[in-house]
Amino acid sequence: MTESNLLPSGQKRIDSLEMRGITKRFPGVLASDHVNFDVKSGEVHALLGENGAGKSTLMKILYGLYHPDEGTVLLNGEPVTISSPTDSINLGIGMIHQHFMLVPTLTVAENVALGLPSSRGALTDLDKVSNRILELAKIYGLKIDPDAYVWQLSVGQQQRVEIIKALYRGAALLILDEPTAVLTPQEVDELFVIMRQMVRDGHALIFISHKLHEVVEICNRVTVLRNGRTIGTRPTAETTKQALANWMVGREVGFAPDRGETKLGEVRLSLDNVQCGSDRGTPGLRGVSFDVCSGEILGFAGVSGNGQRELAESITGLRKVTSGKVYLEGQDITNMSPGDIMERMLSYIPEERMRDGMIKDFTVAENMILREHQKQPYSKNGFLNLRGIASHADELIQKFRVKTPSRETMAKNLSGGNIQKIVLAREISRNPRAILAAQPTRGLDIGATEYVREQLIEQRNKGAAVMLISEDLDEILALSDRIAVIYEGQIMDIITRENATPEKLGLLMAGVRSEDATPVVK
Amino acid sequence: MITELFSTTVLIGILASGIRLATPYLYAAIGETFSQKSGVLNLGVEGQMLLGCFAAFYVTFTTGSLWLGLLAAIAVGALMGLAMAFVTVNLRAQQGISGIGFYLFGLGMSDLLFQRLMGTVETVQGFPKIYIPGLSEIPGIGEIFFNQNILVYGAYLLVPLAWFVLNKTTLGLKIRAVGENPDAADSLGVNVARVRYFTIILGGILSGVAGASLSIALLNVFQQNMTSGLGFIAVALVYFGAWHPVGVLGGALLFSMVNSLQLWVQVLGIPIPSDIAVMMPYVLTILVLVATVSRVRAPSALTKPFERDE
Numbered sequence: 001m002t003e004s005n006l007l008p009s010g011q012k013r014i015d016s017l018e019m020r021g022i023t024k025r026f027p028g029v030l031a032s033d034h035v036n037f038d039v040k041s042g043e044v045h046a047l048l049g050e051n052g053a054g055k056s057t058l059m060k061i062l063y064g065l066y067h068p069d070e071g072t073v074l075l076n077g078e079p080v081t082i083s084s085p086t087d088s089i090n091l092g093i094g095m096i097h098q099h100f101m102l103v104p105t106l107t108v109a110e111n112v113a114l115g116l117p118s119s120r121g122a123l124t125d126l127d128k129v130s131n132r133i134l135e136l137a138k139i140y141g142l143k144i145d146p147d148a149y150v151w152q153l154s155v156g157q158q159q160r161v162e163i164i165k166a167l168y169r170g171a172a173l174l175i176l177d178e179p180t181a182v183l184t185p186q187e188v189d190e191l192f193v194i195m196r197q198m199v200r201d202g203h204a205l206i207f208i209s210h211k212l213h214e215v216v217e218i219c220n221r222v223t224v225l226r227n228g229r230t231i232g233t234r235p236t237a238e239t240t241k242q243a244l245a246n247w248m249v250g251r252e253v254g255f256a257p258d259r260g261e262t263k264l265g266e267v268r269l270s271l272d273n274v275q276c277g278s279d280r281g282t283p284g285l286r287g288v289s290f291d292v293c294s295g296e297i298l299g300f301a302g303v304s305g306n307g308q309r310e311l312a313e314s315i316t317g318l319r320k321v322t323s324g325k326v327y328l329e330g331q332d333i334t335n336m337s338p339g340d341i342m343e344r345m346l347s348y349i350p351e352e353r354m355r356d357g358m359i360k361d362f363t364v365a366e367n368m369i370l371r372e373h374q375k376q377p378y379s380k381n382g383f384l385n386l387r388g389i390a391s392h393a394d395e396l397i398q399k400f401r402v403k404t405p406s407r408e409t410m411a412k413n414l415s416g417g418n419i420q421k422i423v424l425a426r427e428i429s430r431n432p433r434a435i436l437a438a439q440p441t442r443g444l445d446i447g448a449t450e451y452v453r454e455q456l457i458e459q460r461n462k463g464a465a466v467m468l469i470s471e472d473l474d475e476i477l478a479l480s481d482r483i484a485v486i487y488e489g490q491i492m493d494i495i496t497r498e499n500a501t502p503e504k505l506g507l508l509m510a511g512v513r514s515e516d517a518t519p520v521v522k
Numbered sequence: 523m524i525t526e527l528f529s530t531t532v533l534i535g536i537l538a539s540g541i542r543l544a545t546p547y548l549y550a551a552i553g554e555t556f557s558q559k560s561g562v563l564n565l566g567v568e569g570q571m572l573l574g575c576f577a578a579f580y581v582t583f584t585t586g587s588l589w590l591g592l593l594a595a596i597a598v599g600a601l602m603g604l605a606m607a608f609v610t611v612n613l614r615a616q617q618g619i620s621g622i623g624f625y626l627f628g629l630g631m632s633d634l635l636f637q638r639l640m641g642t643v644e645t646v647q648g649f650p651k652i653y654i655p656g657l658s659e660i661p662g663i664g665e666i667f668f669n670q671n672i673l674v675y676g677a678y679l680l681v682p683l684a685w686f687v688l689n690k691t692t693l694g695l696k697i698r699a700v701g702e703n704p705d706a707a708d709s710l711g712v713n714v715a716r717v718r719y720f721t722i723i724l725g726g727i728l729s730g731v732a733g734a735s736l737s738i739a740l741l742n743v744f745q746q747n748m749t750s751g752l753g754f755i756a757v758a759l760v761y762f763g764a765w766h767p768v769g770v771l772g773g774a775l776l777f778s779m780v781n782s783l784q785l786w787v788q789v790l791g792i793p794i795p796s797d798i799a800v801m802m803p804y805v806l807t808i809l810v811l812v813a814t815v816s817r818v819r820a821p822s823a824l825t826k827p828f829e830r831d832e
Binding site for chain 2: 063065084085086089095097100101102103104105106110111113114115116117118122123124165
């Protein structure tokens with residue numbers, strides 16, 4: 001039965017791969033502590049865990065980017081040594097990285113050919129590579145144009161290039177590191193179709209995710225990691241989302257925070273046909289209009305790069321509005337300086353919290369007064385009042401449960417969740433009239449995510465107008481009173497919470513206006 | 523007297539020396555294109571050129587062999603490149619600052635060696651003009667293009683060669699990938715450090731040859747700081763040419779033509795203050811860079827040291 005040993009790509013299968021007793025130490029951290037993990041041909045095995053649980057470390061070891069201090073890797077029962085990505089590629093292991101490993105200025109074929117020996121010696125053989133890409137694309141049902149430049153492709157298409165790249169190199173086992181994080185729900189469905197076919201054909205897949213419903217939907221087995229240790233492995237059929245979440249965090253977790261009733265107040269912030277450019281000189285926003293009221297959360301759903309950043313920056317004064325108006329509580333704030341806008345009690349939780357939300361090399365206390373440092377009691381006549389700053393910091397550290405050795409610790413030494421708590425504390429403690437939160441939980445663990453969401457809800461209940469820009473559809477659905485879908489710099493539609501479904505939103509996110517949805521009128 | 527500029531003889535003279543004077547720009551800027559394409563900004567070109575310049579001249583002067591002189595320039599350029607590669611790739615030093623360091627080293631070292639080993643300005647017999655039967659006899663054209671020495675021809679041949687290597691070979695693919703996204707290249711088993719070593723050393727060699735072209739092919743003397751900023755203009759030409767060998771060629775010709783024009787203006791005694799004439803190429807550098815800066819996009823990883831773990 002040599003036939004059944006081969007995959008449709010012509011490669012030999014990997015019947016089983018086992019990682020046994022893997023231990024990896026970094027200075028001061030035990031990243032992997034005798035971890036066991038295995039995957040077989042014809043299954044999707046999920047690797048689940050919070051940030052810092054050791055998922056990436058384990059996979060980087062398997063892919064040859066890290067070297068384990070202890071433990072063995074067995075391939076089809078035989079021990080193997082993987083000391084570089086080249087080794088793992090030769091063994092038939094491929095990896096789809098969370099941040100795509102593609103060169104945007106090269107074509108699809110060039111990206112695939114990169115690093116491989118050419119049949120023409122020193123010269124590239126891109127025609128041959130293109131033909132093989134088309135062949136593989138046909139076998140696996142992946143639509144792709146080998147001559148397209150990668151920068152021209154959508155995120156979903158780029159992911160297909162990554163898959164083709166791995167298959168081209170003969171991958172029998174594929175590691176998919178959070179592959180759905182950047183996709184629309186429809187693109188996720190397409191990916192799952194491809195994954196199911198690969199599994200039927202005998203590939204082995206490792207699926208890293210923290211989206212529990214996806215794990216339950218696509219995977220055969222799931223292994224949970226916590227603090228660098230294997231907590232256990234189970235068939236997904238025998239478990240539920242809630243059970244997995246509790247297992248992953250090690251305690252009971254709540255999914256949807258209690259929202260209370262909606263008590264709509266007056267219009268706080270409104271945009272009237274706002275247009276602006278993007279960093280690339282192309283139009284960023286093309287006429288965006290909406291109102292946000294006191295006491296509501298308006299969610300902005302959309303695939304990354306459709307104008308979310310431009311929207312946040314034109315509201316906060318960081319980007320020049322080329323036409324249209326922005327009003328805060330009836331006052332025209334269009335193209336005011338960011339300082340003047342913040343002064344009118346708009347708070348901003350920026351997407352890049354490490355870059356735009358704080359200064360890494362400042363202490364916790366200093367970061368907490370960045371916004372109001374020129375005011376009493378933090379300073380007077382240009383001199384800082386260290387006592388006022390310290391007591392303010394201590395108060396916020398306690399109130400927002402920031403885990404930090406002291407208020408004098410450098411912000412960069414804290415975890416992502418605690419850094420976000422500092423930003424949140426600074427922005428929320430001033431009782432803003434409106435809040436703009438961009439990707440406020442991205443990269444945070446479940447505990448911190450829960451906390452940030454609760455705080456946003458609390459602000460809404462206190463009467464603030466909250467705008468939530470997020471690429472996480474589950475988050476949008478859980479928090480928003482109304483949902484605006486942004487696509488290519490325009491608001492496709494604004495739908496109420498009751499009318500929103502992932503399918504409906506997904507279509508809008510892909511630029512398809514559904515017939516039954518009411519068009520945007522303003 | 524201005525009208526003298528427009529006589530056929532003078533025009534041919536301007537064009538012929540313009541073609542010739544583009545030689546050092548071309549070698550240095552094509553070399554710099556390679557290293558920048560792979561993500562390394564080498565600001566030490568000027569220093570590498572000065573040392574190449576001296577090495578070529580001194581060896582030629584003492585041995586009488588032009589080819590040994592050229593070889594010495596290549597060796598010195600390669601050594602300087604190797605040092606630059608070690609500093610930027612292994613030690614991950616800030617590239618702009620270390621480049622200036624290498625420039626100052628080359629400037630001081632070439633002068634010191636000149637003082638110690640020679641002391642006075644000497645001349646050598648440089649590479650002779652190569653006569654190409656037929657081509658060299660075409661009126662005007664022959665004088666402009668086909669009455670040059672071997673290093674001039676080599677510089678122009680380098681342009682299509684560089685384009686070919688960058689765009690049609692696996693090595694070129696690796697260089698472009700490493701300069702845009704070294705993490706991606708690394709994940710596919712491309713040795714980022716090795717690729718950058720190659721391009722930086724190649725850049726050093728070509729800078730050395732650029733220096734040699736001044737001292738043993740065009741001017742046939744050595745003086746302290748005789749490159750006088752030419753290496754820095756070569757770096758600017760890479761930006762001007764948008765990291766494309768043909769664009770670099772266009773830039774090199776523009777500057778050498780302007781340079782040639784100002785030399786002829788002085789020779790003919792046209793009443794423009796010589797200080798202003800000499801300034802022209804440099805003023806042009808700044809104007810052109812200001813005009814082109816928003817048009818082109820540098821390799822994404824330019825000046826960024828590569829480290830596997832983030």
